[in-house]
Each structure stands twice: as C-alpha cells, then as structure tokens.
Amino acid sequence: DQQVKQNSPSLSVQEGRISILNCDYTNSMFDYFLWYKKYPAEGPTFLISISSIKDKNEDGRFTVFLNKSAKHLSLHIVPSQPGDSAVYFCAASAPQYSGGGADGLTFGKGTHLIIQP
Amino acid sequence: NAGVMQNPRHLVRRRGQEARLRCSPMKGHSHVYWYRQLPEEGLKFMVYLQKENIIDESGMPKERFSAEFPKEGPSILRIQQVVRGDSAAYFCASSPGQGMETQYFGPGTRLLVL
Numbered sequence: 001d002q003q004v005k006q007n008s009p010s011l012s013v014q015e016g017r018i019s020i021l022n023c024d025y026t027n028s029m030f031d032y033f034l035w036y037k038k039y040p041a042e043g044p045t046f047l048i049s050i051s052s053i054k055d056k057n058e059d060g061r062f063t064v065f066l067n068k069s070a071k072h073l074s075l076h077i078v079p080s081q082p083g084d085s086a087v088y089f090c091a092a093s094a095p096q097y098s099g100g101g102a103d104g105l106t107f108g109k110g111t112h113l114i115i116q117p
Numbered sequence: 118n119a120g121v122m123q124n125p126r127h128l129v130r131r132r133g134q135e136a137r138l139r140c141s142p143m144k145g146h147s148h149v150y151w152y153r154q155l156p157e158e159g160l161k162f163m164v165y166l167q168k169e170n171i172i173d174e175s176g177m178p179k180e181r182f183s184a185e186f187p188k189e190g191p192s193i194l195r196i197q198q199v200v201r202g203d204s205a206a207y208f209c210a211s212s213p214g215q216g217m218e219t220q221y222f223g224p225g226t227r228l229l230v231l
Binding site (some may be wrong): 002006034039041042043044045046048089091103104105106107108109110 | 162222
C-alpha cells in the first residue's frame, strides 16, 4: 500500500532544459509535501516544500506545484544543471494523530534525474 | 552550525550481534526521526522521539529494534541479534518541533550484516 508514488524511476533531461518530476499520493490527510535530493552515500537534502493551502511555491530554479483535487504534485527545475543529477524523493506528512498514518514522513521510491550535457 | 550528525557512517556486523546507531540532532532541534532505506526503495519511517519520550514507533519492527533519546546525549537506534535482512541505510532526521516542519537529515549509517 504505497501512499506516495513516483512512477518514473528515472528521467533524462538535457542541460539548460526544464526537468519535471512527478509525484502522486493517495492519503487525503496529507497536508504538507516536501522534495528532497539525494546523492549516493549521502543523506537526503531538503529542497523545497509546500503546504496544502497553497498550489505553488517557488525558490530560485525550483518550483513545486500542488493539485489537491488530483492528489498530484510536481517539481520543476529550470534551467537544469549538471549538478542537479541525483535521486529526487517526494515526501508527505499528515497532522499528528490525524489517523492518517505514522508521524514521520511518507516517501516515494524516488526518481533518478540525469542531466545530459 | 553543525547539521544532523550520525555515527558510525558504516557498520559491519555478523548475524546475531548487536548494532548501535547514534544520531545527534541539529542545534536547537528537539525532535528526532529514524528512517530505513532498503536498496532501490524509498525511506521508510521507523520511529519519532522527543527527549526521553517515544512519540510514535508505528514503523518499528516489533522485535529486536529499540530507540531512545535520553535527556543528555544522542539518540540511539539499537538492533539486537541482527539478521541479513537488517542490512540497509539508516537515516536520522531532526526538526525544531512537530507539525508542518521540515525534517533535516543526517548522512546515514550503512549497516551491513554478514
């Protein structure tokens, strides 16, 4: 029962173009969503987050869009740079004691983004 | 401004031994979370602790695994009588409080059980 799904295990994008990473969720109790970037042998690094009261949050080259009715969010990176090559995890949390699940974050399986020169 | 610290970074154990993983949260953070990542998988929540309290351990295996976050010192994840299936990367995260707050992760401990 995967509550957060990243259906693309990998994505290849040319340098300078836009990278779009997608994430779907099933638990309607989720109210806070985060994107993390992870290099091999390192811990996840926080990138950007969005609460369910918003539909867009922007930080430099990174923008996260949330479509609550579709239970879908996406991360846009523009322009893509070689250093963006990493695994990107989508994560979600529900209010404490909401009955929506554990108090920790629920992660997707990740999308491996490869930026080609 | 040190981030989340975990040690050891790599740990090798033989079946039946005990593994102790340590996590020091970021300065000013009082909430600690442990996650496990199996190969080709996302991170799976294990346990959420505040100082001297386990708040949520719904992701912890029922046997052999325990966690603590004492008043003084780091949080400890303890795995007794390790088995090969415990081989994974274990990540600790911390946050200032609980709610819609970002969790910041440590570099992880890679446990290999021979």
